[in-house]
Amino acid sequence: MGANSRLTIAAHALAWIGLNERMGGEVATSEQIANSVNTNPVVIRRLLGELREAGLVESRRGAGAGWRLTRTPESISLAEVYQAVEEGPLFALHPATPNQKCPVGHGIRSVLTPVYDGAEQALRAQLARTSVADVLRESIAVH
């Protein structure tokens, strides 16, 4: 599958902002986060922009600007982060409408749809078991 690192980078960014706030920092800049993730600040700003649309972070512009969490790290689950950065469904149905004259082609889409919904639901439920606070705490605990 086209595995991407969007969830990884988003979780990393949120954990970093959480650590920054715990250390007394007012706001975190995309440059600081990018330095920890080891990527370009624009990549961070694009992803945090999607998290802002989802209501997970807020940004301040102008001098002394940066990013802050709108909620506690404990209350943000990876399922919400996934929802914010991965829009489409996990599995796609047929690119072209299957042959409706064939019994299989006629019925298969309405069969697969709930199967895919259930699989995606199971995925989200498992991601919901981990919070940004978990990621931050366990990351720091690694020696």
Place this chain on the structure above:
Amino acid sequence: MGANSRLTIAAHALAWIGLNERMGGEVATSEQIANSVNTNPVVIRRLLGELREAGLVESRRGAGAGWRLTRTPESISLAEVYQAVEEGPLFALHPATPNQKCPVGHGIRSVLTPVYDGAEQALRAQLARTSVADVLRESIAVH
């Protein structure tokens, strides 16, 4: 996410072969399957080739050639089909090694790895609840 239709097409092809065998057909050709899926026969042959490597189907060449299931439709779950056609992990870690001098960057990969493993395991477990026989039977039942 880069949602693709590989699992959909593979499940459709297997269900079609299963129906063909139930109707007394010896082998199914990639052209017949492609006609039901509404795509090009080469797309079918490529995907069935991966299913053959996984041991789910076998092919015969020469005149009167085609494809057959190696097991009953009841014994083939969508989790196995997923395994056969989607190799890589669902979520990727960082494209570049994160900053090891940062506490978050140092520990986050070993934290996310088991989280992603668990999520993917939940996905597979849910897909395992549906078999090719289920897909075939329910598809035919759709009016």
Place this chain on the structure above:
DNA sequence: TCCGTTGTAACTGATATGGTTACAACAGGA
């Protein structure tokens, strides 16, 4: 030998991703 099918390479167009440069918009402070 003929012929239908598989197996596979090669190419195309569309789309997603991560990275980069560039620059306007903004807002606090000197």
Place this chain on the structure above:
DNA sequence: TCCTGTTGTAACCATATCAGTTACAACGGA
């Protein structure tokens, strides 16, 4: 009012995957 640092965003590039297509060699039964 101006300076400065940061966000917001457009534009572009390289790479990869996917679905589709054409072409043709390999195979094997009749």
